[in-house]
Amino acid sequence: xxxxxxxxxxxxxxxxxxxxxxxxxxxxxxxxxxxxxxxxxxxxxxxxxxxxxxxxxxxxxxxxxxxxxxxxxxxxxxxxxxxxxxxx
Amino acid sequence: xxxxxxxxxxxxxxxxxxxxxxxxxxxxxxxxxxxxxxxxxxxxxxxxxxxxxxxxxxxxxxxxxxxxxxxxxxxxxxxxxxxxxxxxxxxxxxxxxxxxxxxxxxxxxxxxxxxxxxxxxxxxxxxxxxxxxxxxxxxxxxxxxxxxxxxxxxxxxxxxxxxxxxxxxxxxxxxxxxxxxxxxxxxxxxxxxxxxxxxxxxxxxxxxxxxxxxxxxxxxxxxxxxxxxxxxxxxxxxxxxxxxxxxxxxxxxxxxxxxxxxxxxxxxxxxxxxxxxxxxxxxx
Numbered sequence: 001x002x003x004x005x006x007x008x009x010x011x012x013x014x015x016x017x018x019x020x021x022x023x024x025x026x027x028x029x030x031x032x033x034x035x036x037x038x039x040x041x042x043x044x045x046x047x048x049x050x051x052x053x054x055x056x057x058x059x060x061x062x063x064x065x066x067x068x069x070x071x072x073x074x075x076x077x078x079x080x081x082x083x084x085x086x087x088x
Numbered sequence: 089x090x091x092x093x094x095x096x097x098x099x100x101x102x103x104x105x106x107x108x109x110x111x112x113x114x115x116x117x118x119x120x121x122x123x124x125x126x127x128x129x130x131x132x133x134x135x136x137x138x139x140x141x142x143x144x145x146x147x148x149x150x151x152x153x154x155x156x157x158x159x160x161x162x163x164x165x166x167x168x169x170x171x172x173x174x175x176x177x178x179x180x181x182x183x184x185x186x187x188x189x190x191x192x193x194x195x196x197x198x199x200x201x202x203x204x205x206x207x208x209x210x211x212x213x214x215x216x217x218x219x220x221x222x223x224x225x226x227x228x229x230x231x232x233x234x235x236x237x238x239x240x241x242x243x244x245x246x247x248x249x250x251x252x253x254x255x256x257x258x259x260x261x262x263x264x265x266x267x268x269x270x271x272x273x274x275x276x277x278x279x280x281x282x283x284x285x286x287x288x289x290x291x292x293x294x295x296x297x298x299x300x301x302x303x304x305x306x307x308x309x310x311x312x313x314x315x316x317x318x319x320x321x322x323x324x325x326x327x328x329x330x331x332x333x334x335x336x337x338x339x340x341x342x343x344x345x346x347x348x349x350x351x352x353x354x355x356x357x358x359x360x361x362x363x364x365x366x367x368x369x370x371x372x
Contacts, residue, residue, distance in 0.1 A: 052302075052303040055305070
């Protein structure tokens with residue numbers, strides 16, 4: 001394995017990619033990417049996925065009867081707790 | 089890769105259940121009635137109105153505020169007037185409204201708790217569903233999260249935004265559930281889910297298999313749901329919910345490097361899955 005970024009192979013670059021991306025540094029000028037279209041494409045795809053994920057909104061509606069279950073459970077808890085709160 | 093602005097300091101999203109006494113039981117609870125919450129066109133401040141609060145700098149993604157879908161009915165069956173849904177308002181006024189509601193909830197106002205549920209139900213349910221990838225479990229976990237909320241609401245001190253606190257509470261509920269199911273963090277180790285050598289995920293795909301720069305939301309949701317549990321957890325927490333690696337490492341009790349590695353492998357898996365979508369759907 002080479003330590004020189006400009007001569008590293010795709011495999012070597014991709015083995016370091018998780019850490020490189022996680023570091024938050026701008027990889028556009030990474031020496032390997034300057035001459036490797038394949039890895040540029042990979043990086044662009046990963047950025048597209050991350051960007052798309054950020055656009056996902058909490059759009060899923062819970063079932064209408066979920067609140068009834070929650071309310072019922074709170075009722076049960078309150079009922080079961082009540083005797084303990086009664087003065088002896 | 090550009091990072092979105094960090095949310096709150098990790099100290100503010102630590103254990104959402106500090107060692108405070110459990111509040112007295114609600115004076116109005118339980119009450120013999122059933123609130124009916126029906127969907128009436130979800131509204132979201134900014135979002136859906138052409139303004140993304142995150143991009144507008146109103147607040148970060150973890151503080152997306154959702155206004156009530158509909159008001160609950162009163163115990164007598166009378167429909168309570170819908171809360172005023174104003175145009176996108178400054179964050180300060182939104183937070184102020186939340187604060188008023190929280191004061192009422194902490195005082196034991198059952199109606200206010202129902203409103204709080206209406207405000208946050210979609211965010212919490214969506215979070216649970218994305219984390220576990222199972223509708224039935226997501227419903228149970230959402231219920232448990234709101235039950236925990238009802239028990240713990242008195243301990244909320246306002247050190248962080250309520251939505252952040254509730255969000256973290258729900259994540260803890262999900263993680264506890266997953267641990268009970270036996271999902272140890274060891275299963276998150278990359279050795280458990282190796283990407284096949286030479287697969288498209290390794291980046292050696294042909295150019296025409298490249299993502300085009302836009303991804304169908306439903307396809308992405310579906311692909312996320314099909315990720316292995318460990319990958320899905322880290323991807324949801326980091327890329328969708330906006331947590332930083334050090335926060336995820338703390339939540340999942342793993343190393344920061346492990347979190348980075350899991351996220352990277354999750355994205356590679358998603359890339360594989362998403363690149364196959366157009367070709368599959370193009371077939372007659």
